[in-house]
Amino acid sequence: MLEARELAATRGDTTLFSALGFSLAPGALLRVTGANGSGKTSLLRALCGLLLPSAGEVRWNGENIRALREEYWKHVAYVGHADALKGDLTAMENLAIACALAGLEVSPSRASAAIESLGLAGRDHLPARALSQGQRRRTALARLAVSEALPLWILDEPFAALDAQAVDRVQKLVGGHLARGGMVVLTTHQEARIPAPTVTDMNLDRK
Amino acid sequence: MTAILRAVIHRDLLLAWRRRSDVATTVLFFVIVASLFPLGVGAEPNLLRAIAPGVIWVAALLACMLSLTRMFESDYADGALDPMLISAAPLGAIVTARVFAHWVVSGLPLVVLSPVLAIQFDLDPSLLGVLALSLLLGTPVLSLVGAIGAALTLGLRGGGVLLALLVLPLYVPVLIIGAGALDAAASGLGALPHFLLLAAMLVLAGAFAPWAIAASLRISAE
Numbered sequence: 532m533l534e535a536r537e538l539a540a541t542r543g544d545t546t547l548f549s550a551l552g553f554s555l556a557p558g559a560l561l562r563v564t565g566a567n568g569s570g571k572t573s574l575l576r577a578l579c580g581l582l583l584p585s586a587g588e589v590r591w592n593g594e595n596i597r598a599l600r601e602e603y604w605k606h607v608a609y610v611g612h613a614d615a616l617k618g619d620l621t622a623m624e625n626l627a628i629a630c631a632l633a634g635l636e637v638s639p640s641r642a643s644a645a646i647e648s649l650g651l652a653g654r655d656h657l658p659a660r661a662l663s664q665g666q667r668r669r670t671a672l673a674r675l676a677v678s679e680a681l682p683l684w685i686l687d688e689p690f691a692a693l694d695a696q697a698v699d700r701v702q703k704l705v706g707g708h709l710a711r712g713g714m715v716v717l718t719t720h721q722e723a724r725i726p727a728p729t730v731t732d733m734n735l736d737r738k
Numbered sequence: 739m740t741a742i743l744r745a746v747i748h749r750d751l752l753l754a755w756r757r758r759s760d761v762a763t764t765v766l767f768f769v770i771v772a773s774l775f776p777l778g779v780g781a782e783p784n785l786l787r788a789i790a791p792g793v794i795w796v797a798a799l800l801a802c803m804l805s806l807t808r809m810f811e812s813d814y815a816d817g818a819l820d821p822m823l824i825s826a827a828p829l830g831a832i833v834t835a836r837v838f839a840h841w842v843v844s845g846l847p848l849v850v851l852s853p854v855l856a857i858q859f860d861l862d863p864s865l866l867g868v869l870a871l872s873l874l875l876g877t878p879v880l881s882l883v884g885a886i887g888a889a890l891t892l893g894l895r896g897g898g899v900l901l902a903l904l905v906l907p908l909y910v911p912v913l914i915i916g917a918g919a920l921d922a923a924a925s926g927l928g929a930l931p932h933f934l935l936l937a938a939m940l941v942l943a944g945a946f947a948p949w950a951i952a953a954s955l956r957i958s959a960e
Contacts, residue, residue, distance in 0.1 A: 628749045629821055
């Protein structure tokens with residue numbers, strides 16, 4: 532279970548959000564919306580432990596993630612705002628290093644099936660710099676197809692730059708993860724249709 | 739955890755292989771800087787023999803400096819650093835693996851080439867091994883200490899120059915002991931104390947630098 536208590540973040544002199552709290556139980560989806568610059572990415576980075584919040588804390592099963600560190604991170608799949616792909620590596624090699632860093636052991640056949648399932652069949656041996664923006668996004672998201680063992684998924688704008696077919700595929704992956712009892716936090720500008728028992732919406736726009 | 743570290747080293751070596759020209763730049767820089775000195779100071783054999791250790795060591799230092807700016811910069815720019823910061827393996831272990839890969843790519847070639855360069859300074863053949871061994875012990879220290887500077891200056895404007903100003907003074911002890919090993923060996927005193935001191939520096943840097951690099955990376959990434 533993921534909990535945020537009294538979370539606040541600032542950029543320069545501006546307060547992005549403050550006194551923000553929620554808890555996420557297994558099977559629940561948290562959808563974060565807000566205008567550009569409202570602090571969605573900062574919130575997600577704070578939930579990952581990449582950003583030190585200016586106040587408050589994030590807890591995983593009752594313990595502060597700052598104290599848990601690797602014990603927390605080995606439960607998290609994070610797909611950030613940037614694709615984190617190396618242009619000189621192929622889609623397969625990029626997927627392999629992403630999985631390895633998350634502590635997942637993925638066989639080459641599963642990895643190549645994951646890449647194919649995102650519609651990148653035949654392009655898995657091209658260097659990532661030769662791929663289009665949408666294809667790069669698909670490559671970054673392919674790791675979700677092999678991340679079912681990680682209970683918490685944190686996804687920053689997963690649907691950006693994707694076509695309808697890929698959006699559908701990613702929504703199915705997220706839906707499947709929630710049905711398994713996983714937890715998902717995502718930011719989006721689109722009206723996403725994800726079937727989940729509990730969906731919490733959080734809007735970061737200042738009133 | 740070993741599987742993660744193996745994957746990180748494999749990734750860095752693969753990236754270096756795909757960008758061979760970057761690696762070649764560092765090595766060629768080393769060769770050219772070291773070759774300019776005989777042309778500049780003239781072909782007086784005794785003078786060349788006397789300056790050889792210092793010149794080759796300073797050239798190695800600068801070549802190492804040149805490759806350091808690439809160490810974390812591109813990963814920081816394209817977001818590939820984030821998965822390392824929240825990996826299932828401790829960040830200290832991951833940066834150790836990355837420093838090792840950096841040394842294999844940009845330190846080891848200097849060690850291998852140094853005896854060849856020493857020949858153009860007419861260095862005594864018995865000293866070629868001493869030179870290579872001193873660089874073998876010294877260059878990993880340069881990579882370890884330099885990586886702290888690279889992590890601290892990450893994302894800063896003009897980071898490359900700042901990195902040099904920050905790191906070069908820290909290289910001074912390694913330079914003095916490393917180049918001194920050859921003088922000691924040439925004068926018949928034996929280079930063993932120098933090698934032991936270099937080894938001690940390597941142990942010390944190996945123990946504390948990964949921790950400092952990890953802390954600096956976390957601060958820079960926020």
